[in-house]
Amino acid sequence: MAVDKEVTRQHLREEIALVEELAKTCGWDVTVDYETLTVTVKMGAHNGDRYIVEMVCDNYKEKPPYIEFIDPDTRARGIPRAYPRGKDSFFHQAGPCICAPFSRKAYKSVCPAAPHADWSFGNWQTSTVNGVSWVDYSKLGDMLGLIYTRISRADHYVGRMA
Amino acid sequence: MGHNNDKTLEVKIQSTRGTKDFSFAKTTKVSEATAQAVSAFGFAQGDKFELVLATNPGEPLQPERPLVSYHVEDGTVLILTAIGGGV
Numbered sequence: 505m506a507v508d509k510e511v512t513r514q515h516l517r518e519e520i521a522l523v524e525e526l527a528k529t530c531g532w533d534v535t536v537d538y539e540t541l542t543v544t545v546k547m548g549a550h551n552g553d554r555y556i557v558e559m560v561c562d563n564y565k566e567k568p569p570y571i572e573f574i575d576p577d578t579r580a581r582g583i584p585r586a587y588p589r590g591k592d593s594f595f596h597q598a599g600p601c602i603c604a605p606f607s608r609k610a611y612k613s614v615c616p617a618a619p620h621a622d623w624s625f626g627n628w629q630t631s632t633v634n635g636v637s638w639v640d641y642s643k644l645g646d647m648l649g650l651i652y653t654r655i656s657r658a659d660h661y662v663g664r665m666a
Numbered sequence: 667m668g669h670n671n672d673k674t675l676e677v678k679i680q681s682t683r684g685t686k687d688f689s690f691a692k693t694t695k696v697s698e699a700t701a702q703a704v705s706a707f708g709f710a711q712g713d714k715f716e717l718v719l720a721t722n723p724g725e726p727l728q729p730e731r732p733l734v735s736y737h738v739e740d741g742t743v744l745i746l747t748a749i750g751g752g753v
Contacts, residue, residue, distance in 0.1 A: 523682050525680050525684075525685045526680045526681065526745065529680055529720050529745065530723060530745075592751075594750065594751070633751075634751040635751065636713060637710035638750075640710050643682065645682035645683065648682070649747065650748060650750045653747045657724050657725075658724060660749070
């Protein structure tokens with residue numbers, strides 16, 4: 505059943521407000537389109553590499569956001585070069601996608617190239633896969649914070665995916 | 667009017683779920699401050715969270731060290747961060 509757009513808008517308002525101060529401290533450029541229910545964030549890695557994260561939030565929070573990276577130079581969507589590369593499978597080459605229950609693109613039912621046929625949307629906010637309490641990453645700011653932590657630390661970020 | 671208390675540190679901790687003011691004893695270790703922040707922001711205790719200085723977000727503070735060893739003083743802004751997991 506579709507989530508009323510105004511309900512989703514309220515989630516966006518609340519969750520983006522929570523992370524507003526942190527976003528300013530970290531130098532994120534946050535844009536919210538309340539008509540398309542899309543949050544776009546520009547952020548930088550510790551070495552200056554630029555990233556654009558797009559979160560399409562139709563039917564949020566019944567479904568997690570569809571998170572995509574957009575190449576900052578060409579504006580190409582979802583290409584490996586647009587993605588960061590880390591030391592584990594969080595930034596996953598299959599998709600490519602963010603491999604986390606909060607990332608709609610990680611679900612094979614959404615993206616045939618995605619890594620997870622075993623996940624379902626029903627418990628995306630309370631999943632404990634990999635021993636992680638994903639409830640701690642069930643708000644938009646949490647997801648952005650996780651991405652930023654992984655690109656702002658030299659011990660986690662190794663460059664672009666391609 | 668409050669008295670200047672030389673025994674405590676009055677700091678702000680920013681997180682993905684807002685910003686809060688904290689008062690820590692000067693002997694407080696990073697691990698203790700982290701645990702208090704995790705609880706205050708309503709995060710699950712089991713996950714791995716770390717504190718970083720807002721002025722140096724790429725370097726997590728070592729848990730066993732006292733906050734003051736990082737020159738944390740009244741007004742310092744810290745950030746509560748997490749890594750999650752690779753699935």
